[in-house]
Amino acid sequence: GKTRKAQEEYEKFLALDDENPFILTGLGYLSLWRKQKNEAALRFFEKVLSSAPLNASALFGKAIGLMGRKKYSEAEVLFLKVSEISSDYPESYWWLARLAEKSRRVDNAIQFYKKAVLAGEEGPFVHLLLCRLYLNKKNYFRAYEELKRFFYLLLIVRII
Secondary structure, three states, X not given: OOHHHHHHHHHHHHHHOOOOHHHHHHHHHHHHHOHHHHHHHHHHHHHHHHHOOOOHHHHHHHHHHHXXXXXXXXXXXXXXXXXXXXXXXXXXXXXXHHHHXXXXXXXXXXXXXXXXXXXXXXXXHHHHHHHHHHHHOOOHHHXXXXXXXXXXXXXXXXXX
């Protein structure tokens, strides 16, 4: 609920250093948060990437912005790049899996969800998604195993 105040603070810093990638990236994410500012977000990320093309934070933010504009293939390229250059964004595997599902590439979706789990992005929901994908492939044994993991993790989450 403090996005306007946050933006004001970022803009104070931007007045001091208009090339600082941390400030520009922060403004980009803030713009994404305030959904009506998608174009502004993309401009902030582009400015960072013009001087630091492998800035994972800006690449990830730009990919999210492109998703908002329904530019899925461009977003997928960026999510792949992020997953290659940084382990700080395991959620890029989630987005890659979602994009693979959207284009009916079930095997790719399964692999990306598994990579998300290996990268520490495990929760009950991922196993339910994997269960559904395995059912689509008629691999009932793997679907059953994923369903068991889903219920096990759901039980653990409820206990904690």
